[in-house]
Amino acid sequence: MVVTKMTIKDIAKKAEVSTASVSRVINNAPNVSEELRKKVMSLIDEVGYKPNSIGKQLRTSKSEKILVVLPTLSNPFYATIIKGIEEECSELNYGVLIAVINLNNELERKYIELLTTKQVDGIISFFSTLAPDEINKMAEAFPYVQCCEPTENTSTSSVSINNKKAAYDAVSYLTSCGHKRIGMISGYYFKTSEREREAGFKEALEKADIAFSEELIVKSDYDYEGGQKACKKLFDLENPPTAIFAVSDTIAIGAMKYLSTINKIVGKDVDIVGFDNATVSKMSSPTVSTVSQPRLELGQTAVSLLMDKIHNSSSINKSVVLPHKLIFRESTGIKFK
Amino acid sequence: MVVTKMTIKDIAKKAEVSTASVSRVINNAPNVSEELRKKVMSLIDEVGYKPNSIGKQLRTSKSEKILVVLPTLSNPFYATIIKGIEEECSELNYGVLIAVINLNNELERKYIELLTTKQVDGIISFFSTLAPDEINKMAEAFPYVQCCEPTENTSTSSVSINNKKAAYDAVSYLTSCGHKRIGMISGYYFKTSEREREAGFKEALEKADIAFSEELIVKSDYDYEGGQKACKKLFDLENPPTAIFAVSDTIAIGAMKYLSTINKIVGKDVDIVGFDNATVSKMSSPTVSTVSQPRLELGQTAVSLLMDKIHNSSSINKSVVLPHKLIFRESTGIKFK
């Protein structure tokens, strides 16, 4: 961590060459003599000179950094995806910066300005508060890809699982176990995935010839308390469900907590499936059956989509769908222990 | 989200004024006529001009952004602290960027370059892989503060709780309950806090006239599996403990899991105290008694320390210690349910 205020000019002066030559050495330009290269490089090493990247950015309009826009930091779900992003970017020598917008539209715009003012070369967004046509317009002019949760009616490159199919699979498993009355705990936050998962839920019921009624879908916050409350609503029904499909593992664990207070045994009296294969889903007791998303690959794919945009501005929009996986644990019957 | 490639020159030309005047308007300089201001502002609004902040940064060496350096994203402990940072920065009109270094020294250096090259005005670091004198040297030249986990033998501004006292309090509570044989599950990751907590642990034993032996401190990864393994080690001892102090709630929950497999009832046969008051500590069953850190205030304080450095380069280094709090839950006896 040598700290110098040296500029390319200082190096040039010391080496008795032009700044242009120093620049060529730094950037591994083809046409520099071995002699010059050695002289300049040894000097650079000696004084610990680091090119000022603001100057470079101003000149080249490239930052070799991308920005990851997150709705919140409190959901550990993102950690692994971002690890995938980091790994991929690290190989490409891109830096990864993260911004948290907390559902704040103004804040989101502020961070997006990092893109429009060329401070980052691209954005991977996990959630946007912008209107669809704003997103479309921006994505036309700048490298912007959506990950996991593309805003409805937008056309940018994106990567996610098939949320409808994932819900369909989870609920179909429940019907195949003989459940005739299944509740769903959904949310009112991530609009797209929730709508799709609700659609998958309904389709699975239909397929199993089970009547659907609105009371079976309860909306919840994405937390432990939310899961408890939502579950109570379901079990305050005249005809309560015998199984629950929840859109997050934390919600599922909250639901399990409520069930324990009314002496229902999860995995026996009531089967539960969560979503995301969060760390906590293996820590609770009983452990939670869940739908797993390929997080590392989600991140890696997002990066390659973004790089495509960065290096080829006319690149066409691609929507990549990655496979999900059902994971069976104790919350859906002891046979899966 | 209007997207223009306009520069200050274009605006100046359109408005038939100098670029200096436009600059003054943008920056709310005192000496501009109302007439000029109106003319320029309306034009700016009309065409949606946004000043290019790279140009501005190059000229002013200020970015109005800070960087938060995190060891990992998978620990939700940071989420609330960062919320405190965001809130504070938002008021000051500073942007907050986050970088994750995953214990990778090279990566950390890369992100620190954002500071040394003036792309961010300061850094709040939650963990560093750098050598103490490197940190000191950097912190002398640039605004850099450490939060929660200052590297030992460094002298930068920092904010944290008193980890030794926190451990002392937690373990003293355990001894006050009558425990004579207490185990500690520590880690080998965050060197500073672990060492301090171990010191607090020993001191509490000493104070209660309980002999200490090395076998009572077991090292663990900061996860569920680590907690299980560490707990097994403790209970494979000839003389196993009747209480455990763990340096994280996740470890504590892992320990509880192991205890359930050997038919020990937590809160009755064995008392357990965790650390951090993580979300999961309220979700497990039994719930986990823990040491709570004032996360929001930790973040806010870090920001004010940093702003002090940013706006007053000769500002003296301050070490702020914030109060911790013991939280009693089911894992230390049902009387605290």
Added chain:
DNA sequence: TTGTAAGCGTTATCAA
């Protein structure tokens, strides 16, 4: 109050 022009640290064009 406004304009002129230098300069922040680079890279890239052109000429040598």
Added chain:
DNA sequence: TTGATAACGCTTACAA
């Protein structure tokens, strides 16, 4: 292969 110099977009003395 190397050097001189303009340019990137902005702010800020200094002059008017």
